[in-house]
Amino acid sequence: MPDQTTVRAVTAATPVSAPAVPRPRTALPPLLAAWLLTRSWLVPAALKISPFAGGGGLDPSVSKVYTGWYAVLSDGGFPLHDVSWQYPPGAALPILAPGLLPGLGFGHAFIVLAALCDAAIFVLLVRVARRRGRSLAAPWLWTVGLAVLSTMPWNRFDLHVTALAMLALVAASAQRAWADRAFGAVTALAAVIKVWPALLLAGTARGRRTRTAWTAAAVTGATVTAGFTLAMPNALSFLAAQEARGIQIESVGSLPFHLARHLGWSGTWAAKDGSHEFVGPWVHGVSVAMQVSTVLAFGWLLWWRRRSDRAAARVLPDAALTATLLFVVTSRVISPQYLVWLLGLAAVCLLRGDTTQRPVALLILAACLFTTLDFPLLYRGLRDDSSWLSIANLYARNLLLLAAAWLSARRLWRGTVPVRRPSQ
Numbered sequence: 118m119p120d121q122t123t124v125r126a127v128t129a130a131t132p133v134s135a136p137a138v139p140r141p142r143t144a145l146p147p148l149l150a151a152w153l154l155t156r157s158w159l160v161p162a163a164l165k166i167s168p169f170a171g172g173g174g175l176d177p178s179v180s181k182v183y184t185g186w187y188a189v190l191s192d193g194g195f196p197l198h199d200v201s202w203q204y205p206p207g208a209a210l211p212i213l214a215p216g217l218l219p220g221l222g223f224g225h226a227f228i229v230l231a232a233l234c235d236a237a238i239f240v241l242l243v244r245v246a247r248r249r250g251r252s253l254a255a256p257w258l259w260t261v262g263l264a265v266l267s268t269m270p271w272n273r274f275d276l277h278v279t280a281l282a283m284l285a286l287v288a289a290s291a292q293r294a295w296a297d298r299a300f301g302a303v304t305a306l307a308a309v310i311k312v313w314p315a316l317l318l319a320g321t322a323r324g325r326r327t328r329t330a331w332t333a334a335a336v337t338g339a340t341v342t343a344g345f346t347l348a349m350p351n352a353l354s355f356l357a358a359q360e361a362r363g364i365q366i367e368s369v370g371s372l373p374f375h376l377a378r379h380l381g382w383s384g385t386w387a388a389k390d391g392s393h394e395f396v397g398p399w400v401h402g403v404s405v406a407m408q409v410s411t412v413l414a415f416g417w418l419l420w421w422r423r424r425s426d427r428a429a430a431r432v433l434p435d436a437a438l439t440a441t442l443l444f445v446v447t448s449r450v451i452s453p454q455y456l457v458w459l460l461g462l463a464a465v466c467l468l469r470g471d472t473t474q475r476p477v478a479l480l481i482l483a484a485c486l487f488t489t490l491d492f493p494l495l496y497r498g499l500r501d502d503s504s505w506l507s508i509a510n511l512y513a514r515n516l517l518l519l520a521a522a523w524l525s526a527r528r529l530w531r532g533t534v535p536v537r538r539p540s541q
Contacts, residue, residue, distance in 0.1 A: 145243070148253050148260065152239055155264035160232045163271040164225055175224040176272035182391075183274075184223050186212050195351040201391030206345035206352040207309030211274035227274075234276040235263060238283060238461065245287055245468050255467040258478055262460040265485040266453070269492070274310075275454040279461035281307035282314045286434045286465045289330070297326050301333030308334075309341045313441060313458060319418050320436025322427045363394035363404055365450040366500055367491060369515050370407045371395060378503045386500055392450060393500055407449045414443040417526070425533040431469045432533055438462040438474050439529045442522040451515070453492045456485050459521075473528040480521035487514035 161167035165175055174180055182201060189196045190209050196202040215226035242256040263270050270276050281303055289300035300317075307314035318334060321327040346352040364370045366386055374384065374395045384397015394400075418440055425432070441462055445455050463478035490510050491499065498504035499511060 145247075145253065148243070148256055152256075152260045155260065156232070156235070159264060159268055160228070160271060163228050163232075163268040175228075176268070178272050179224045179227050183212055183227060187216070187223055190349075191216065194349055195354055197351045197354050200389070203355050203391065204311060205309045205342070205355060206349070207306065207341055208274070208311065209345065209349070210310060211277040214277075228271045231271040231274070231276045234280045235270070238276075238280050238464075241283065241287060242464055242468065249468065251468060251470055254475075255464040258467055258482060259460060259464045262464075262482050262485050263457070265482070265489060266456060266460075267489050269453050269489070270457050273454040273457070275457045278307050278311045278314060279457050281310070282317060282437075282458070283461045283465050285314070285317060286437060286462075287468075289433055290430055297321075297329040298333040301330035301335075302337040304330075305334040305336075305338035306341065309338055309345075313444065316440040316444060317433075317437040319422065319440040320427055320433040322432070362390055362449050363396065364400055364407070365392045365394050365452075367453075367511060367515075368407070368449055368451045369446050369519065370403045370449060372512060372515060373403070374400070375499070375503045375508045375511065392452070404449055407447055410447040411444060414447050418443070421526075421530060421534070424535075425530075426535060427533060429471070429533075431466075431471050431473070432529075434462065434465045434469070435472055435474050435525075435529050435532070438466055438477065439522075439525040442477075442518070442525050446515075446518050446522045451518070453488050456481070456488050460485065473532040474525060477521050477525045477528070480517050480524065484514050484517040484521065487511075487517065490514075 158167065163176070185199070186196055186202065189199075190213055195206065195209070211230075214230055215221070215223050218226040218229065221229065238259060239256055242259055243253065246253050246255055285300050285303035285307065288303060289296055291299075304314055304317045307317075315334075318331060321330045342352070364374065366375075374382065374397075377384070382397065384395055384400060386393050387396045389396070421436075427433075427436070438459070441458055445451060445459065459481045463474060463481050466472040466474040467478055487510055491507070491514055495504070495507040495510055499507035
């Protein structure tokens with residue numbers, strides 16, 4: 118038998134290999150097949166070139182609203198008297214971008230760019246998941262969720278904004294000196310297109326990381342906004358358009374009015390500010406209550422930031438999802454495209470094995486199904502006569518979102534706020 122000296126010498130000479138990164142638990146080919154299958158049907162349907170797409174041309178959001186905005190923006194100004202223009206000046210970027218694609222009309226170019234954003238998000242999620250040795254739950258959620266939402270995501274510019282928000286969160290997780298600055302800058306760019314990505318800043322870690330990210334966001338946001346303001350008139354006209362918003366018929370605040378219409382309530386709906394809103398007795402009071410609930414949600418986030426330990430990398434995407442859910446359910450408006458935001462943020466959360474938001478992602482996926490049933494399938498019945506089937510579907514969708522917001526906030530709190538033990 119070899120002596121101990123020989124054993125130690127052989128052991129020392131043997132190179133120690135690094136621990137292997139665990140392989141994803143879910144195979145890639147089924148995922149890729151699912152993505153290709155769903156997109157090969159849904160994108161042509163959005164383009165109205167599929168035999169199953171039906172007639173009637175492109176979605177009115179693209180063929181009428183966005184095309185009109187494109188004409189005004191191309192002339193060097195912002196829509197001044199269009200009540201449906203309620204976005205920060207950066208929203209001009211996804212509206213003007215289709216003009217860069219040669220050989221396509223505006224509508225088809227817009228949908229092609231949205232499809233490219235979807236593909237970029239899918240590739241990003243797959244690469245990050247495989248690099249970290251995680252399961253492919255994140256790209257699966259994105260693939261299935263967007264398919265459940267049918268053709269709607271490709272007819273809105275929310276895919277562009279969601280792609281930026283997801284990229285910002287992924288960049289923040291990089292162990293590099295530039296990560297916090299990149300996160301803040303990309304977040305600000307997304308926020309000057311649609312305001313909600315500013316909520317991504319809620320979960321930044323204490324100290325230098327918060328200062329770096331928030332400073333980069335402030336500088337980038339101010340620079341982009343100032344550039345638009347100086348270059349194009351009426352860049353800030355969207356601020357006045359937000360003041361008169363009421364209770365949109367799909368929001369959480371609308372739920373009592375759908376029942377009240379069957380109990381003799383004298384109110385009705387009207388096309389206002391680019392959406393269908395309730396008008397009549399008690400609507401203003403509910404609108405104020407929803408705004409108060411938004412303020413309370415913001416106050417809870419501030420209290421959570423004061424109490425929480427945000428050092429773990431999972432906290433940033435988890436907090437972004439919680440903050441966005443809270444502001445969606447307390448908003449006076451819940452449009453179908455809001456589910457695209459939630460899907461994207463939930464998918465980024467699933468890129469981390471220690472996320473607190475896994476059950477929340479499942480609730481959001483379920484809400485996507487009821488959202489598609491609500492719009493466009495049951496929307497006319499909801500708007501015109503509040504049919505019981507439409508009401509039940511809307512209640513189910515909004516209760517799922519309320520449950521997701523509550524569960525998300527609860528799990529975020531429990532996962533980040535240290536338990537205070539009573540002093541002996």
